[in-house]
Amino acid sequence: MKLSMKNLSVKVIVIALAAGVVAGCSLTKPHEKAAAAKADQAGLSAVESSRFDGTFVAPNAQFxxxxxxxxxxxxxxxxxxxxxxTDKINDTPWELSDADRRYYQERYTEALMNNLIADGRFATSLQAGADVLQVKAKILEIAPLASKDDPQGRPTMMKVYSEGMGTMTLELTLIDSATGDLLAIITDRRDLGRIWEENNRVTNNIQIRLAFNQWLRTLRTELDRLAVK
Known part of the structure; x- marks a missing residue:
């Protein structure tokens, strides 16, 4: 009987561990899985304790x-x-206008300059070189929580309130500019606010600016950490 109880205990532990593994896998976000697949194909390894959802770095990278x-x-x-x-019959597609795209690009550049360039840690370069790191950034997804605040998205006098503005997902790629070697793939999803407030163009733009600033501040932290390894 003691042996049976021991075997039963072992089985319970194994089942619990298996359930934990399954639960952990189910929490992996789609953008993390996609980045991990690309990283694996390129021979990059996951960085532990990253402040991003996923950071994958080349084994011999010398940041x-x-x-x-x-x-x-x-x-x-x-x-x-x-x-x-939504079941609203008058709901219209949420699309980025040319003005929206310019705003996003300007806020990204502004955040990069403030967090990586302004204090002299890095300088900007217009051409490749042995000491030049190429940085590419791509917005993968925007998941708004309400119709867009423009004439096509909602009536002029309508006010909408939401708990945050939604989420936005970013992918960063770091490349050795001289050799073209892929050094890192970084991906992260951010909540665009977490409090109940009016969802309009002004509050959306504020959250977009804050998201880019946080992403580039975190990138600075990660680069500084990788540089001392």
Missing amino acids: AQYRKLLVEQLDLNEVQIRKQT
């Missing part, structure tokens, strides 16, 4: 050698707009 950044414009060409399910 300490980079003192300049070759920065490309924020890529919005393949952004997916994921809307909440």
Whole structure:
């Protein structure tokens, strides 16, 4: 009987561990899975304790050698707009206008300059070099929580309130500008606010600016940490 109880205990522990593994896997976000697949194909390894959802780095990357950044414009060409399910018959597509795209790109560039360039840690470069790190950024997804605050999205006098503005997902790619070698893939999803407030163009723009600032501040932290390894 003691042996049976022991075997039963072992089985219970194994089942519990298996359930934990399944639960952990189910919590992995789609953008993390996609980044992990690309990283695995490129031979990159996951960085433990990253402040991003996922950071994958080349084993032999020497980040300490980079003192300049070759920065490309924020890529919005393949952004997916994921809307909440709705039964409103007059609901219209949530789309980025040219003005929206410019705003996103300007806020990204502003955040990069403030967090990586302003204090002299990095300088900007217009051409490749041995000490130049190429930075590419792409918005993968925007998931708004309400119709867009424009004439096509909602009536002029309508006020909408939501708990935050939604979420936005970013992917960063770091490349050795001289060799073209892929050094890192970073992905992260951020909540665009977490409090109940009016959902309009002004509050959306504020949250977009805050998201980019947090992302680039975190990138600075990660680069500083990788440079001392």
